[in-house]
Amino acid sequence: xxxxxxxxxxxxxxxxxxxxxxxxxxxxxxxxxxxxxxxxxxxxxxxxxxxxxxxxxxxxxxxxxxxxxxxxxxxxxxxxxxxxxxxxxxxxxxxxxxxxxxxxxxxxxxxxxxxxxxxxxxxxxxxxxxxxxxxxxxxxxxxxxxxxxxxxxxxxxxxxxxxxxxxxxxxxxxxxxxxxxxxxxxxxxxxxxxxxxxxxxxxxxxxxxxxxxxxxxxxxxxxxxxxxxxxxx
Numbered sequence: 001x002x003x004x005x006x007x008x009x010x011x012x013x014x015x016x017x018x019x020x021x022x023x024x025x026x027x028x029x030x031x032x033x034x035x036x037x038x039x040x041x042x043x044x045x046x047x048x049x050x051x052x053x054x055x056x057x058x059x060x061x062x063x064x065x066x067x068x069x070x071x072x073x074x075x076x077x078x079x080x081x082x083x084x085x086x087x088x089x090x091x092x093x094x095x096x097x098x099x100x101x102x103x104x105x106x107x108x109x110x111x112x113x114x115x116x117x118x119x120x121x122x123x124x125x126x127x128x129x130x131x132x133x134x135x136x137x138x139x140x141x142x143x144x145x146x147x148x149x150x151x152x153x154x155x156x157x158x159x160x161x162x163x164x165x166x167x168x169x170x171x172x173x174x175x176x177x178x179x180x181x182x183x184x185x186x187x188x189x190x191x192x193x194x195x196x197x198x199x200x201x202x203x204x205x206x207x208x209x210x211x212x213x214x215x216x217x218x219x220x221x222x223x224x225x226x227x228x229x230x231x232x233x
Contacts, residue, residue, distance in 0.1 A: 015042040016133045019062040021053035021079065022046075022095070023071045027118075031066065031095075034122060041129065050074030054082045057090055064132055067112070069096040069103055077107045084111030088212050091132040095125070104143055105150050108215045114138040135199055136183055137214040144181050147215065148222065167226070171205045174198065179218045179227055 018041055020028050028046050035041045044060055047053035051073040057065055065083060069076035080092045092112040096103065104115055114128050114137065128138040139147065167175070170191075177187045184202070188195045202214070211217045221227045 015040055016064060016129060017060075017062045018043050018129070019053065019056055019060065019065045020046045021050070021065055021071065021076070022068040023048050024068075031125075034125065035129075038126060048072075050076055050079035053079045054086070057083045057087050061087060062090055064091045064093055064129060066093045066095050069094060069098055069107060077103075077110050080107055080112050081110040084212055093128060093132060093138075101146055101150060104146055105219075108139075108147060109219060111212050111216065113213050113215065115140075115143050131183075134184075135202075139181070139215070141181070147219065148179065167205070167208060171201055171208075172226075174201050175205060175217065175221055176227055178214050179221070
């Protein structure tokens with residue numbers, strides 16, 4: 001019998017294992033101090049550049065990497081791309097000063113699952129980490145609007161799916177709900193199924209679209225015409 005998936009959250013035995021990647025030691029220290037106030041978090045390592053973040057992630061397999069974008073040696077964007085390729089189950093939470101489209105969309109397409117600015121500190125970071133640990137994507141409404149606007153204006157060739165990989169009606173329904181920024185829990189409630197069922201559908205959907213996150217799935221689907229901006233109002 002397969003073992004049950006880990007259960008994260010306050011007062012749970014399974015801790016969320018975190019790696020902090022930022023080239024500023026004072027910020028790493030401040031962030032560690034905030035995170036270690038919570039019993040369900042464990043900071044297992046720190047990285048001061050992108051290459052170190054890649055190496056430590058491959059070695060330690062954290063649940064979440066908290067990643068800055070502007071770092072020496074290897075940028076946070078390239079580090080994220082490499083981490084998601086080598087360790088697809090590790091989530092990347094971007095914590096940066098950048099708020100422009102180029103940085104936001106570049107690192108989300110690289111596979112990041114959350115994007116926060118360094119002006120946010122404390123409760124929102126805690127909430128985001130816990131949401132990522134249960135498979136959610138966390139983007140502010142402003143960032144999500146930028147993602148949808150960007151993707152829908154850059155339509156490319158449709159994704160070529162094999163006959164066996166065609167999206168089912170249920171997967172298309174879930175994909176449209178993802179594009180509206182609805183959480184897994186709320187999707188499950190709307191469709192009258194369990195969160196486990198939604199996660200199973202998402203796993204199949206990601207496989208067919210060759211992506212590893214909700215955000216990537218939406219970007220690819222908008223760019224390829226699988227879903228349309230006008231259907232999301």
